[in-house]
Amino acid sequence: MMKPTRRQFLRQTAVTTGALALGPLAAGGQEAAGTPPDMSIARWAGADEAPIADIAVKLTERAMEAIGGMKRFVKSGDVVWVKPNIAWDRTPEQAANTNPDVVKTLVRLCYEAGAKTVKVGDNTCNEAAKSYPNSGIESAAKEVGAEIVYLDRRRFREMxxxxxxxxxxxxxxxxxxxxxxxxxxxxxxxxxxxxxxxMKNYMGVVENRRKFHQDLPGTIRDITAFMKPRLCVLDAVRILTANGPTGGDLADVKQVNLVAAGVDIVGLDALGCEVLGHQPEKIGTVVAGFEAGLGQIDYRNKLSLRELEVA
Amino acid sequence: MIMRRPKSWMQWLRRICQGGCLVLFFWIALQVRIVGCPTSEWFKLFFDLNPLILIATALATHEIVTALLCSLITLGVTVLLGRVFCGWVCPLGAVHTMTSWFRQRLRGRAGMERRSPWHRAKYVLLIALLVMALFGVHLIGILDPISLLYRSVTAGVLPGAHYAVEDSATAIYHADPHIGPLRLTAVTEPVYRHFRDRIFQAPRQAFLGGTIISGLFITIVALNLVRQRFWCRYLCPLGALLGLFAPRPALRLRQDAGKCNQCGKCNLACPAAAQPDRLGEWLPTECYGCWNCVAACDRNGLSFGFESPLRAPAAGKLDLSRRAALAAGVGGISALLACRVPVEMQDDQPYPATLIRPPGALPEREFLQRCLACGACMRACPTNGLQPVAMEAGMEALWTPKLVPKIGYCAYDCHLCGKVCPTGAIQNLKKRVKQETRIGLAFFDVSRCLPHNFGRECIVCEEHCPLPKKAIYLVEKDIILRDGSIRSVKQPFVDPDLCIGCGVCEWSCVFQDEPAIRVTSANESRNPKNQPILPGAGGFYGG
Structure with missing residues (x-):
């Protein structure tokens, strides 16, 4: 084995110390400190009445930390595109779009890891000019220096x-x-x-997607394979349980206080199915992704997983 | 501009004021489009200052729109100072001033101009329009200069500018011409971004029949080549109204007979042909108070000064005979009958299916008696769904707004159209009320709908339906495929008790030529006669 440089030594020491300190909190920690896990699940164990923004920030920070920190994915000088779901002209409380504080935290972590530019954008379903501000994502991401990109419909390229x-x-x-x-x-x-x-969130990087609906599992599988996912973060701080994808009725929203991060997109989607009370084996897109070799449905046994309680 | 003799600082002050008003006008039009920007009552400023709108709307509706009472200021100023609104404030007047200036550069100065019988055309037009308004045909907005300019800027000028910047930059972006590492996009992209993020700040708009609206505007501007400020002299109904209030203003042109050597330079400089060169024959009802004549005089023979409004001017009275006024009234009545006679204007006729008015629009007759066709609502609409009506609902409805869901839908959370409407033709509803106001009803065309007629999955319409409890519901149905096998498909249906007609289903349908779900004006809240659905009657739930 090569002798570690001083920087590597310091980093490893820090990670090890951190892991030891957090050890008692980690529920299924089976990985060694040197090899970061494929997936992390951060659950809120703090006070129920804590401000939801704080919960979102802490869960995101800790979930990212647990899979090896943002530096595992971002090199100094990188241009990063954060792709939330901003499809609908809805407010954060309605849980039709990604939580703005989760997005904001990711942008901040990217910059801290040395990213040159962090862009945030989505091909929205409602007018972007309404969805971006109403979702709260535009102002939240701008606060930490993200470049908000309004996609120009004339600039898509056939690929x-x-x-x-x-x-x-x-x-x-x-x-x-x-x-x-x-x-x-x-x-x-x-x-x-x-x-x-x-997986379905990738429908926001393409155009002419209305016809996808005639074969959603197939088209979503193909676009996911094309995108070669490296890092996905699942926001389940608030979830929409019915009348999706638009929602609008607060009675359909549930506060679950969970954020998961991972490199295995199918595994994360399988977890998402369970959060919504479905068996992943019965969900078309997840099965299609698994069968195409894009990831593991059985994330608990097939992936190195780290679960943590955050307070 | 080379000014050899900057003799009149008032002339410069006027130019600055005029330019400032034009910039403000454009700034408002750009600002209105920024979604999330709280719309301000100040955005209606130019409409609120317009007494023509106040009077015509009051005649048509027998009601006063409170905000329009601000225009009494304009009338007061006109009584004291003459038509300074035309010379100093009116943004369309500023456009004409600039064009006239270009004409002088191109063609040299115009010849000597005198009072023409055509000056009275605008008074005739005004009387005809007001008579029509009195009998309920409110066409004033077609020719009112503020409405005309706002509509032209909305449908022509700004989309044109937007198109030019965006498409040229995008063409270069796609072609990406470069020599080694030197890329043209290094120049064009920052310019494009500047316009996108700092100037337009909103997606580009396009309007049905926008060419005709632009064409009228271009014609009116081009008429400056025939005569300086042709529109203001001969046609403008607002100018005519102000002229009626300016026969004996306190601010008057003083002509010093001792200094005048009949050189005629003041006449050449006058954009209004108000005869500043004719001693005692200056026309206060035509003068815009622009100070050009004062600046043009080499011998300081002209100046503006105050006199008691009680003293009648020596000459230059309003050029309108009683006979001409009567003829104008008769003309107005004929025109209004011509507007009302066609079948589409008869009360007992069915309503045009495509006439989907914006939420909060008054019942059709009252709506038409207020709507100026100024395009403020169309400019504000974030989806570009509000489009100008052509002739399908009669002459009275020309260029008034309708929703064309194929182009853009009515955003559930938005009611900017009601907030920017200067006359209340679209009422400013509370968000909750707006979200319950029906503007139409969606209908499936089952012969085109994929799940209904082709047995394929789709339901994009259901996905987009914004109601918390969706107005489109799904029923699973077993269908027999070509090979005889059976497959279950989700088929969408509309619940007419819930649907508000926002049109997002039609907009989002996979068929772009003729959507398989279409909204018509049926069931609109504002018209009880157009409500065929008995609420809560229950019905066909499932295939």
Missing amino acids: EIGGPALKTIPVYPEIIESDLVINVPVVKHHSATTVTLC
Whole structure:
């Protein structure tokens, strides 16, 4: 084994010390300090009445920390695209879009890890000019220096997807040209796919997607394979349990206080299904992703997993 | 501009004021489009200062729109100072001033101009329009200069500018011309971003029949090549109204007979042909108070000064005979009958299916008696769904707003159209009320709908339906495929008790040529005669 440099030594010491300090909190910690896990799940164990913004920030920070920190994914000078779900002209309380504090924290962590530019944008369903501000994401991300990108419909480029369901589709070039895309969806019910999670969130990088609905599992599988996911963060601080994907009735929203991060998109989606009370084996998109080799449904046994309680 | 003799600082002050008003006008039009920007009552400033709108709307509706009472200030100023609104404030007047200036650069100065019988055309037009308004045909907005300019800026000028910047930059972006590492996009992209993020700050708009609206505007501007400020002299109904209030203003042109050598330079400089060169024949009802004549005189023979409004001017009276006024009235009545005769204007006729008015629009007749067709609502609409009506609902409805869901839907959370409407033709509803106001009803065309007729999954419409309890519901149905196998498909249906007609389903339908779900004006809240649905009657729930 090579002798570690001083920087590596210091970093490893810090990580080890951190892991030891957090050890008692980690429920299923089976990984060694040197090899970060494939997936982390952070659950809130603090006071119920804590401000939801604080909960979102802490859960995101700790979930990212547990999979090895943002530096595992972001190199100094990188351009990062954070891809939340900002599809709908809804407020954060309605849980139709990703939690703005989760997005904000990710942007901050990217900059702390040395990113040059962090861009935030989505191909929205409602007008972006309404969804971006109403979701709270625009102002939250701007606060920490993100560049908010309003996608220009004329700038999509037809790209080779080469899947069984999707041959070519217009994709937004600026997203593909980024060094890293962080996929950060909110956990929601969806009338067509039952759930909408990480894989379905990639529908926000393409155009001409209305026809996807004739074969959602197939098209979503193909676009996911094309995107080669490296980091996904699942926001289940608030979830939408019915009348999705738009919601609108606060009675359909549930505060679950969970954030998960991982490199295995199918595993995260399987977790999302369970959060919504579904068996992942029965959800078309998840099964299609698993069968195409995009990840593991049985994330508990097939992935190195780290679960933590955050207070 | 080369000014050889900057003799009149008042002339410069006027130019600055005029330019400032034009910039303010454009700033408002840009600002209104920024969603999330709290719309301010100040955005209606130019409408509120317009007495023509106050009077015509009051004649048509027998009601006073409170905010429009501000325009009494304009009338008061006109009584004291003459038509300074035309010379100093009116943004359309500023456009004409600039165009006239270009014409002088191009063609040299115009010849000597005198009072023409055509000056009275604008008074005839004004009387005809006001007579029509009195009998309920409110067409004033088509020719009112503020409404006309706002509509032209909305439908022509700003989309045109937006298009030019965006499409040229995008063409370069796609072609990406470069020599080695030197890329043209290094220049064009920052310019594009500047316009996108700092100037337009909103997606581009486009309007049905926008060419005709722009064409009228271009014609009116081009008429400056025939005569300086042609529109203001001969056509403008607001100018005519102000002229009626300016026969004996306190501010008057003083002509010093001792100094005048009949050189005629003041006449050449006058954009209004108000005869500043004719001793005792200056026309206060035509003068815009622009100070050009004062600045043009080499011998300081002209100046503006105050006199008692009680003293009649020596000459230059309003050029309108009783006979002409009567003829104008008769003309107005003929025109209003012509507007009312077509079948689409008869009360007992069915309503046009595509006439989906914005939420909060008054019942059709009252709506038309207020709507100026100024385009403020269309400019504000974030989805570009509000579009100008052409002739399908009669001449009275020309360029009034309708929702075209195929182009843009009515955003559930938005009611900017009601907030910017200067006359209350679209009422400013509370958000909760707006969200319960029905503007139409959605209908499935089951012969086109994928799950209904092709047995395929789809339901994009249901996904987009913004109601908390969706107005489109799904029923699972077993269908027999070509090979005889059976498959379950979710088929969408509309619940007419819930649907508010926002049109997002039609907008989002996978069929873009003719959507498989379409909204018509049926069931609109504002018209009890157009409500065929008996609420809560129950019905067909499921295939």
